[in-house]
Amino acid sequence: MLETRIMTGKVTPALSGPAVGEAEAEAMDRLDRVRGIGGMKAALLALLLSPALPRRLRVWREETAPMPEAEEVRADVERLGPTTRLPWFELLLARMGASPLQxxxxxxxxxxxxLGPPGQPIDRLLWLAMRRQFGEHPDAKAHVTPDPDVSRLTIAEVLHVAHFSAHLARMVPSEDPTHGQAWYQVVMSRWLKPAETPPWQRPDVDALVHALNGLQLMSWMQRPQVVRTWVAAAKQITPGPLDPVAADALRLSSLLLDSPMPPDLARQYAEVDPD
Known part of the structure; x- marks a missing residue:
């Protein structure tokens, strides 16, 4: 993996992975100096904005009205590309995690x-990632399976994989629903025969959260296996680099499952060194 250190000011986080342009590097340098709670809040909320949903910008301005530097922060966030937006989202979440509970x-x-309606499928993963980082998730410890064959899952675990994968199929390997349902079938073939696979069905919020809770309770050996299956199936359906939205959905899923990213996914991002 290409190692790059971008020097645009006194201190800039080290990056590994795809190179970034000068304007983006300068924006990251300024974002790295945003350490106040108001500025970090403006940046995190700006990372939730979408050109396809202009209403969000109005709400963002209402929420950041007391912050004089908010527009400058948002302008820098907009300079981030698909290889750096999610790493910065994770970094800022970690920094905000040290702030007071209120x-x-x-x-x-x-x-x-x-993120209020209308929304996008990725929004649920972003929201769950924020809640997880700020401590609003079940404090349950994953069990360690006594079965040496970690490829074997219980029926309940397979159903958790199916329900969570059904949501990911709205984004992975692309936003084409035909590709997504084909991807879902490939994923589930890892554990079930085609005739045994539950038909694809869009899960509601409760079903998604229930499936995530179940996946988080799987052993530390099994969760990375599920993530690797998701990524491998996406590469099988659409060879080459993953669609940015699909990559973000899989990266957020890795985060939610406390699982390392497979190399094919990790190399699509320019990683930010925390400090």
Missing amino acids: ERQALLRSARRV
Whole structure:
């Protein structure tokens, strides 16, 4: 993997992976100097904006009105490309995780407003990632399976994989529903015969969260196996680099499952060194 260190100011986080342009590097340098709670909140909320949903910008301005530097922060966030947006989202979440509880709760309320309907499939994963980082997730420990064959899952675990994969299929390996349903079938063939595979069905929020909770309870050996299956199936359906939305959905899923990213996924991002 190509190692790159971009020097545009006093201190800039080290990056590994795809190279970035000068304007983007300068924007990252300025974002790295944003350490106040207001500025980090403006940046995180800006990372939830979408050109396809212009209403969000109005809500973002309402939520960041007391922050004089908010528009400058948003302009820098807009300079981030698909290889750096999600790494910065994760970095800023980690930094905000050290803030007082009331500030984290206020940020979640603001994020809920920005992400309000209409929404996109990726929004649920972003929201779940924020809640996880700020401690609003079940405090349950994964069990260690006594079965040496980690490829074997219980029926309940297979159903959790199916329900969560059904949501990912709206984005992976692309936003084409035909590709997504084909991907779902390839994923589930890892554990079930075609006749045994539950038909693809879009899960509601409760079903998605229930499936995620179940996946998080799987052993530390099994969760990476599920993530690797997702990525391998995506590469099988659409060879070459993953669609940016699909890559983000899989990266967020890896984060939610406390699983390392497979190399084919990791190499699509320019990783930010925390400090």
